[in-house]
Amino acid sequence: MIKSISIIFRTLRIFWATSLAGEVEYRLNLFVECFSVIGNLSGSLFVLYMFYSNGKYLGGWNWNSSLVVLGFYYLLEGFTIILLQPNLTRIVRHIQQGSLDFILLKPIDSQFWLSSRMISPWGIPSLLAGLILIARGIYMSVHTMSISSILAALTMLISSLAILYSLWFLIATTSIWFVKIWNANEVLRSVLVAGRYPISAYPEVVRAIFTFILPVAFLTTIPAETLLGKSYISWMSSSIMIALILFLTSRAFWKYALRFYTSASS
Amino acid sequence: MSIVLFVGIVEVMTLISVRNLTKSYRIAKKSPGLVGTIKHLVARKTIVIEAVKSLDFQIEQGEIVGFIGPNGAGKTTTLKMLCGLIHPTGGDVLVGGFEPRLRDTEFLHKIALIMGQKQQLIWDLPPIDTLKVNAAVYGLSNSEANRRIKELGDMLQLEEELTRPVRKLSLGERMKAELLASLLHRPSILFLDEPTLGLDLNAQIRVREFLINYNKIYGATILLSSHYMSDITSLCSRVLVIDKGTIYYDGSLEDLTRRLSPYRGVKIKFSKPYLKNEFTGFGQVIEYSEYFAQILIKRSELTSKLYQLLKSFSVIDLEVSDPPIEELIGEFYQEIKTS
Structure with missing residues (x-):
């Protein structure tokens, strides 16, 4: 057990070292990514500002607390750029080109390999933007926070990352059958975009969809509410449960799908 | 002891x-062209391929x-x-x-x-x-x-x-x-x-x-x-x-190789001319000139026939070869296909 854990950590270190060695060849990306975050952030802040300039409340959320939701959105966006996008979009290619063969032949969990092989530093600007927005939103609305609410919010953040990851991996897994799957990346990203604003800002029907069908509410609103001390324990435990169920489903589904893997012909 | x-x-x-x-795959069968594509969308036909x-x-x-x-x-x-x-x-x-x-x-x-x-x-x-x-x-x-x-x-x-x-x-x-x-x-x-x-x-x-x-x-x-x-x-x-x-x-x-080709090719160069019929009894002559002959000899008789050839003719060069293995295997594949 200890040996397998040490193998996992050593592998991860070498995965990321080799992946970063390949990424630094493209340094211009950092500037592109910074501009993209600034442009994107200005757009989102402008839309929010338009709502609040008339003194309205967006679904019961004031300007400062909405910034916290937007902050969590940028944290997820950063995580997506750093880990999800470089790895999960490759799954389709591995299946199309048959390079999945080499991964399946290694004595290491194939889902772990497929989910962590690559790392991209270009999501750091998004992470920083997220942290700044959250800090500012919190400072302006509640001023102080307890350690317990920070820990609870961290747990909610981990849950939301697990939900996003598991959904993405589940969709990517279907490419074992439908080799030319629609771009899972785009589908999930457009769903994630809906999480920029508090879930209660949406009409009731959309809110229901975003809570029970596409769990957008659990991605940004619940962590923000938890940090602001507004969340209920029932919502928090639901978030953890959904994350666990989706993660375990993604593992079981991957194992099931491999039975149908035909390996690209030579 | x-x-x-x-x-x-x-x-x-x-x-x-x-x-x-055994391994069999179910693969989609689609007729060519736009009509085929539309038909394929509506009523998907599949066939089973037995790969192994x-x-x-x-x-x-x-x-x-x-x-x-x-x-x-x-x-x-x-x-x-x-x-x-x-x-x-x-x-x-x-x-x-x-x-x-x-x-x-x-x-x-x-x-x-x-x-x-x-x-x-x-x-x-x-x-x-x-x-x-x-x-x-x-x-x-x-x-x-x-x-x-x-x-x-x-x-x-x-x-x-x-x-x-x-x-x-x-x-x-x-x-x-x-x-x-x-x-x-x-x-x-x-x-x-x-x-x-x-x-x-x-x-x-x-x-x-x-x-x-x-x-x-x-x-x-x-x-x-x-x-x-x-x-x-x-x-x-x-x-x-x-x-x-x-x-x-x-x-x-x-x-x-032996099964596919029971004969071996023998190429012989002579120091003086011989008639083609002088090689009767050694095997099938597939190439002949006065100073050269190529004969197909049964593998089982190769040693004795070579001995006789060397004894009966004035040989200056002799080469024993197998037909190229690629050709033999290629013929074997053809044989399998037609079987």
């Missing part, structure tokens, strides 16, 4: 055992077995089932005591699949980076990994190539690095799918020499598919001929 008799028993261990192995039909064979420890057959014969599918990449539709497979489809960690430590047309090396980085990844995955310490890289690198004559980006390496160098990456964990069972594909003659020879050495040093069992008959003739003592998912021959290459 009692005499103690020691009898040395060499235990032959079956390492790969395949019984009744009821294969039976066993391979002993340390054997090098050639797996030959025309394109689409089912060779790669079989190799991938033996590695556990593809799940069989039916039958039993045991490789090194493991059921491959379960991909047990211990099983994966024992095997390697090397494919001539696919590679695991990281394209933008030097091979040494892929080797580091593999060393970590297989749980090798840095010192052990370095020792093995040096050992295998020497056998493969790879040195500074390991620190050059993969994209800058020649095809032959890439294949050698690929072999190193696949064998770093020192597998005892090797599956090779056309390992010399596209390589020049020198590189092909290097790869073959390496495989022979690897087999000798580590006692590895090798199952190799190749379209290059030189790979098979120089490496394999036994061949399995497969087509349409069925094994048509299992035995030594010499026996197959």
